[in-house]
Amino acid sequence: MTTQTGSTPADLVRMVNGYQVSQALAVAAELGIADLIGDMEVSVGELAAAAEAHEDALYRLLRALASVGVLHEHPGRHFSMTQLGQGLRRDAPGSIAGWVRHMGAPYYWNAWSNLLHSVRTGENAFKALYGTDVWSYRSERPRENDLFNAAMASLTGSQTIALLSSYDFSRFGTIADVGGGNGALLAHILQRCPHSKGILFDQEHVVSGAPAELSRAGVDDRCAVVAGSFFETVPPGADAYIMKSILHDYTDDRAAEILRVCRKATSSGVMLLVIERVVGPPNEDPQTKFSDLNMLVAPDGRERTEAEWRELFAAGGFRLERAIPTPSGFRVIEGVPV
Numbered sequence: 001m002t003t004q005t006g007s008t009p010a011d012l013v014r015m016v017n018g019y020q021v022s023q024a025l026a027v028a029a030e031l032g033i034a035d036l037i038g039d040m041e042v043s044v045g046e047l048a049a050a051a052e053a054h055e056d057a058l059y060r061l062l063r064a065l066a067s068v069g070v071l072h073e074h075p076g077r078h079f080s081m082t083q084l085g086q087g088l089r090r091d092a093p094g095s096i097a098g099w100v101r102h103m104g105a106p107y108y109w110n111a112w113s114n115l116l117h118s119v120r121t122g123e124n125a126f127k128a129l130y131g132t133d134v135w136s137y138r139s140e141r142p143r144e145n146d147l148f149n150a151a152m153a154s155l156t157g158s159q160t161i162a163l164l165s166s167y168d169f170s171r172f173g174t175i176a177d178v179g180g181g182n183g184a185l186l187a188h189i190l191q192r193c194p195h196s197k198g199i200l201f202d203q204e205h206v207v208s209g210a211p212a213e214l215s216r217a218g219v220d221d222r223c224a225v226v227a228g229s230f231f232e233t234v235p236p237g238a239d240a241y242i243m244k245s246i247l248h249d250y251t252d253d254r255a256a257e258i259l260r261v262c263r264k265a266t267s268s269g270v271m272l273l274v275i276e277r278v279v280g281p282p283n284e285d286p287q288t289k290f291s292d293l294n295m296l297v298a299p300d301g302r303e304r305t306e307a308e309w310r311e312l313f314a315a316g317g318f319r320l321e322r323a324i325p326t327p328s329g330f331r332v333i334e335g336v337p338v
Contacts, residue, residue, distance in 0.1 A: 024065055025088070026104020029097050033062070034088035037071075037081050044077040087158075094161075098154030102147045107137070111297050124300035134298045139205060149206065153184040153213075156244070160188045162328035163275065169193050169240070172271070176201060176238035178230050178262065179246040183210040186242075187217035198223035199235050230258050236265045244275035244330075248291075249299035252312060259316020263337055272318050272335035279305045287329060309333055 028034065031051040036042065044062060048055035059077055066073040070085040081089070090097045102108065111134075114125035126134045138145040169175060169189050176199040177186040183200045190198050198219065200210055204227035214220040226235050231254075234241065241262055247255040262272060277288040292303035304312065306323055313320040318335035325331050 021068055023104055023109075024061055025070065025100050027061060028065060028070075029088055029100040030104070031058075032090075034081055034085060034092075034097070035090055037079060038089070039081075041074055041078050041080045044079065047079070094158040096154050096158055098147070098150035098152075102151030105144065105147055107141075107144055108298065115293070115297055118296050125297040127300065133300065139203075145205065149182055149209070152181050152245070156181075156184045156188075159326075159328040159330060160185060162326045163330065163332070164188065164192050166326040167273075167324060167332045170196060172196055172238075172240040174199065174238045175240050175242060176235055177242045177244070178202075178234050178258075179243055181206055181210075183207070183213045183217075183223065183225070185244055186223060187214055187219050189242075190219040190222055191217055196222070199226060199238055200224070201226045201228060201230070201235055203227060203229060230261055232261065234262055234265045238265075238270070240271045240273055241266065242273045242275065247274060247301070247312070248276050248295055248303055249301040251301060252308075252315070255301070255312055256315040259313065259318060263317035266337045268337065270337060272313075272337075274309070274313075274333040274335065275330050276309070276333060277303050277329060278309065278323055278331050278333075279303050314338075 031053060033047060033051065036047055036050050044059045045055055047053070047062070048058045051058065062071055062079050063073055065071045065085075066079065069082055070088070071079045072082050073079055086092045087094060087096050088100065089095055107130075111126040111129055114129045117123065117128050118125040121128075124133070126137075130137055138148055163185075170193040172193075173195075174197045175186065175189060175193075177183070177189075178201050180186050180200045180202055186198045186200050190196060200207060200214070200223055202210075207225050207227055210225050211220060214223050214225070224235075228234070230246075243258075243262075247258065250258065259272075266272070277291060279285065279288050279292065288303050295301040295303060306320075309323070310320045313333075313335045317338060319338045321334040321336055323331040323333045
């Protein structure tokens with residue numbers, strides 16, 4: 001089975017021009033167009049005034065997005081949202097607005113323009129371009145850091161329902177989310193598991209917004225927030241340690257370091273739950289394989305096959321038990337200490 005949808009020159013041109021759609025979506029998300037339209041039909045003049053945009057230029061943007069099904073254009077330069085475009089609304093279930101804004105940010109876009117350097121040298125494109133790793137870069141730039149955190153929360157929101165429908169977390173008394181960002185995933189898990197407690201662990205500047213997130217979810221009384229680096233330590237005492245979309249950000253050596261730190265905090269009977277993609281067979285699974293390129297460009301990590309995950313777990317002191325698929329394309333990869 002292949003993922004090709006056509007074999008004409010026009011099909012190839014559409015693929016080449018894909019960046020244009022990506023940037024148009026990013027601009028619309030940055031302007032909050034989907035939120036301004038909501039469930040209504042709105043004129044481009046009203047949208048331009050509310051978004052502080054040039055009316056004619058905005059119209060040209062919106063009609064282009066309407067041509068690919070994100071918006072619907074009505075007579076008189078009026079627009080409404082389509083079902084597809086609802087994902088750009090920040091208040092919509094499964095919204096990816098945060099991810100769209102992050103992927104369209106100039107600093108991140110520029111790193112992708114340096115992909116050729118990575119392919120020729122094997123080096124990280126972002127570091128070669130900016131002289132520092134993406135984590136240090138964002139930690140010194142609040143806007144980019146906020147965009148990234150919003151992107152992670154955005155993706156988590158769109159994936160959580162699928163995750164919770166596929167895996168039972170209620171059997172764990174205390175669940176630690178290592179590298180858990182602002183707590184969006186852990187909050188959803190604790191809502192689903194009223195008898196469980198949580199520990200949210202991430203860097204200090206990352207978890208600074210977590211108390212508000214946990215409070216909104218009504219689980220702050222059952223969740224401790226701990227700041228630190230998972231290269232140094234993780235909080236002990238949990239029955240399960242979750243890491244979602246963490247290890248793919250790092251090379252094998254660095255990822256094994258993180259696992260070994262987690263191993264020091266665990267004992268017999270404790271479960272490691274790594275929530276990641278698993279690279280599919282040849283000619284399939286473009287989402288994971290392009291995500292792998294994204295790892296090469298920015299975080300300097302990689303997506304892995306199941307065999308590679310098994311080797312990485314062993315290097316970190318765990319035995320991979322099984323990799324449970326979910327409808328989101330992620331798997332819950334279970335590990336136990338050895």
